[in-house]
Amino acid sequence: MGKYIQQTDMDAYRFYLASMEKSLATIEKYLRDINGFCSFAGGRTITKELVIAYKEKLIARYAVASVNSMLAAINGFLSFAGYGCCRVRQVRTQRRAYCHANTQLTKSEYLRLVDAAAKTGDERLNLILQSICATGMRVSELAFLTVDALWAGRAEVCLKGKTRTVLIPGKLQKRLKQYIKRHKIESGPIFVTANGKAVNRSNIWKAMKRLCAAANVEPGKVYPHNLRRLFARTFYHIKKDIAKLADVLGHSRIETTRIYIMETGEEHVRIVSKLGLVA
Known part of the structure; x- marks a missing residue:
């Protein structure tokens, strides 16, 4: 050497x-x-x-x-x-208690993106957005959302030596079954390109960016992983169980899950303002 x-x-x-x-x-x-x-x-x-x-x-x-x-x-x-x-030490930093609002995709913004995809006639993109956000899947896991998985109601994801089960909500199942019937998709991944290959991160990222203007959403907020984060925050808001959420997301460390459910600075201020500790 x-x-x-x-x-x-x-x-x-x-x-x-x-x-x-x-x-x-x-x-x-x-x-x-x-x-x-x-x-x-x-x-x-x-x-x-x-x-x-x-x-x-x-x-x-x-x-x-x-x-x-x-x-x-x-x-x-x-x-x-x-x-x-x-080797050198990483830079020590205190964990942030909140994130910036301009990086966090809201539910209303997500719904505008879904609506914009529908209005432009991009049914595949419309359902990709909903599939990621309604299940918490990683964009790299979409290839495991197959016809067989749809009929089973769950996708068995095997990546990087780990296996996890992603459940598919009933309403999403219904819409995806209608989609594969219309497009005569009988086997394999549900979302494919024109040449029959499973869509990838680049395909989806570029398509999502094209929706920003029509949906009136800041482009910096619009990328596939932010849909997974929105799922995480919405799930936690209802369930209030970070350990369960970590299992659902496939995280091995709860510290990773904590990042997903971080509140915005505005929400943090709203909470501390309610403490009534200023005379």
Whole structure:
């Protein structure tokens, strides 16, 4: 092993990530972060001091969450490539009690998106939005929403070595059965492209963005994962059971689920204003 990062190290790490069943999007993100560090290193010997210097550069340019995400990718690679002694600590930060309203998709905005998809005649997109938001599925899990799953009333999702069951609400089942009947879909995934392949994240993301103007929703709020977050907040509002919600979402850590149900700053202010602690 040389004292600087070589292309063979990167190639081996890509293969390792794939063997760990990381998604293509995750692999590309990790490698982008690692390449950023490699550009900074510029062929210099890898030392902890060099990694710390890069960390300081990141802190000066990015939000803490972004810095920690990049450091996690770099630390993982350093351990894999034999530079474990050069790993650095992530930036410590206090957990936020609330999130910004301009990042959170509301139920009324979601319904406007669904309505806009219907009005533009995009029945597939209309039902994709409802399928994700009504079940809490990840967009990568839509391929498991098959004709067989629809008739069973549940989808058995197997990804990254884990299996979970996603229940399909009765009203959604009815609409999807009407959809597959009209489009003569007899087997396989319900949502497919013109060439018969299951729709992917990119297909859905671009289609959702096209709805923003008609639905009068800020584009920054409109992406598939925000539908899953809306499901989580709505479920928690009714059930008030974070452990159950974690199971439903397929989270292994409740700390992850806490992020999904975080209130906006406006809601936080409304709650503390009701405490009556100002004379």
